[in-house]
Amino acid sequence: MINVTCAIIRNEDDEVLVVQRGEATDHPFKWEFPGGKVGNGETEEECIVREVREELSMEIVICGRLPEVEHDYGHKKIKLIPFICDTLDELPFLSEHHDFKWIASPDLLKVDFSEADIPVARSYLKSQDVPAGIEKITKSESGKGIDDDKELQAMINRMMSMKEADWIATSAIDNPEIFKKLLDYSFSDDKKLAFHASWTLTKVCDKYPEIILPHLAQIIESLDKIDNESAQRSFLRIISLTNMSRIGTKHHGILAEHCFNSLRSGFSAIAIKAYSMETLYKLALIYPELANELAAIINMLQREGSAGIVARGHMILKKLSGMSGK
Structure with a gap:
């Protein structure tokens, strides 16, 4: 039995990445979730991060795990180990596959998958249903049902879908107690809890940006101290979407240095x-002297970065060029 990991990679539009195998492979032109064999001495989590980086030049964050699938192809037996992952990179650089596409979740079962990937797609779609417990706290009007910290933490840790995050985010907007707990959990030493809580916090801010403003100073001052890349990612996403004029000058300086x-x-x-x-582009709109330094660093990253960072850098350089043309 060969242990093989695979990634259900979602972008910010909640679409899922699928890749197509080449002609000279076991399953020519079939589609699959990207991944590969677990190497000697590496964990399954290390394997999927490495495989996606090598095959697609993409960075992922693991959000959850689905049940394993065993399949006998006749000439080989595999155990497929699926992970639910998020990414910011929208343009994979294909080194082994023939093609790729982003698929809306409801259309996954229309894809011509390799046989072992079909039950993974079904399992993922099933995982996107909102559990009864999530609906319960969303309908709570005064915190009833979420008084127990452990209950809410367990719900957040079990969360594997955008839909679940949206339900909890809606509850946090209506209930300041839930919002405060999400913010507190985002600084937790429990990295999984901190990631899921901060990820949900981004959904809260998408729906109601004003809610985070009183807490931005605390978040900015904590960036250098947070030993959790996933929580940092969520906080920086929130900050990058914020109107910089709502942040004080002192914190502009802290933010610029960190970025x-x-x-x-x-x-x-x-x-x-x-x-x-x-974030630095938005600060450069206030402090134009930052623009040249930002452009120089982006140009350096363009030569050595992944496809995703090159594409994002190109967009920022274009906006910086528009600034100098004014």
Whole structure:
């Protein structure tokens, strides 16, 4: 039995990435979820992150895991280990596959998948149903049913779909107690809880941007101290979508230094670099002297970055060029 990981990769529009195998493969021109064999000495999580990086030049964040699928192809038996993942990269650079496409979740079962991937697609669609517990807290008007911290934390940790995140986000907008807990959990030492809570917090801010304004100073001052790349990613996304005039001058300086350091670092994830670029562009609209430094760093990243960061960098450079043309 060969252990093989695969990734159900979602973009910010909640579409799922599928890739097409080439002609000279076991299953020519069939579609599949990207992934590969687990190597000696590596965990399944390490494997899927490595495979997606090698095959697609994409960075992913693991959000959850689906039941394993065993399948006998006749000439080989595999155990498929599926992970639900998020990404900011929308343009994979194909090194092994023939083609790719982003598919709306309801259309997944229309795809001509390899046999082992079909039950994975079904399992993913089933995981997107909103559990009764999530509906219960959304309908709560005064915190009833979520008084128990452990209950809410368990719900957040079990969360695997955009729909679930949206339901909890709606509840947080209506109920300040839930919002406060989401914010507190985002700083938790429990990395999974912090990631899921901060991810849900981004959905809250998408729906009601004003709600985060009183807390932006705390978030900005914490960026250098957070040892959780996923939570940093969520916080930087929230900041990148914020009107910079609503942030004080002191925190402009802290933010600019953090974002420039993230862009220069060889260890920052692609999503963190992308949100740092957007934040620095918005700061450059207020402080034009930042524009040249930002452009220089982006040009450097264009030569050595992934397809996703190159595409995002090109967009920012175009906007910076528009600034200088004014």
